[in-house]
Amino acid sequence: MDTDNLDLEICLEEAKAFHGDFCAGIAIGTRMSILGLKAIGIDDPKGKDRKDIIVFAETDRCVTDAILATTGCHPGKRTMKIFDYGKMAATFVNLKTGKAVRVFLKNKDGNRKVTREELEKSSDPNAYVTMPEEDLFNIVQVSVDLKPEDMPGKPLQIVTCSSCGERIMDKREVYRDGSILCRPCAEDKRYYTLINQGQ
Ligand SMILES: [Zn+2]
Numbered sequence: 298m299d300t301d302n303l304d305l306e307i308c309l310e311e312a313k314a315f316h317g318d319f320c321a322g323i324a325i326g327t328r329m330s331i332l333g334l335k336a337i338g339i340d341d342p343k344g345k346d347r348k349d350i351i352v353f354a355e356t357d358r359c360v361t362d363a364i365l366a367t368t369g370c371h372p373g374k375r376t377m378k379i380f381d382y383g384k385m386a387a388t389f390v391n392l393k394t395g396k397a398v399r400v401f402l403k404n405k406d407g408n409r410k411v412t413r414e415e416l417e418k419s420s421d422p423n424a425y426v427t428m429p430e431e432d433l434f435n436i437v438q439v440s441v442d443l444k445p446e447d448m449p450g451k452p453l454q455i456v457t458c459s460s461c462g463e464r465i466m467d468k469r470e471v472y473r474d475g476s477i478l479c480r481p482c483a484e485d486k487r488y489y490t491l492i493n494q495g496q
């Protein structure tokens with residue numbers, strides 16, 4: 298059967314189903330992925346090319362769900378890396394050829410701050426489905442330094458933090474004065490605060 302794996306309509310349906318609804322982020326993320334994949338020479342991301350792609354997503358929002366649904370890449374497979382920069386942007390890497398492109402949304406607002414109130418009454422997400430690609434995105438060729446410890450497959454090593462005693466995979470440890478530390482211990486900065494559960 299001659300199916301276009303990157304057909305916009307089909308990809309949008311898959312992204313909507315995965316995300317649970319349709320919104321601007323889904324339209325943007327789906328189109329961004331199709332553009333990025335084609336630019337790196339991938340036409341069957343969930344089939345024959347599935348082991349040849351890594352994507353870097355730059356927000357933890359809707360766009361990233363669409364990128365996941367369209368590319369088939371996801372964090373648990375280590376084929377999707379999420380940098381929470383709060384940006385509508387992603388980089389697509391072809392592991393076979395090394396070719397990589399970064400696709401990012403064009404800034405139509407200049408330095409203007411947009412508020413949630415404005416966003417709530419803003420336009421129909423379908424506008425992002427029909428808008429010409431060149432009005433929506435910028436695309437640039439990039440090179441990404443992928444280290445062996447960032448690749449899919451079993452961890453290269455697992456070590457123990459000398460401060461908290463927890464195990465650290467994937468060379469995410471820090472070496473200081475000859476001892477091994479996990480990043481939270483090294484930076485003494487955590488996203489959580491421990492609650493004293495004693496009575
Ligand atoms: Zn959404």
Ligand SMILES: [Zn+2]
Nearest residue numbers: 458461479482
């Ligand atoms: Zn630690």
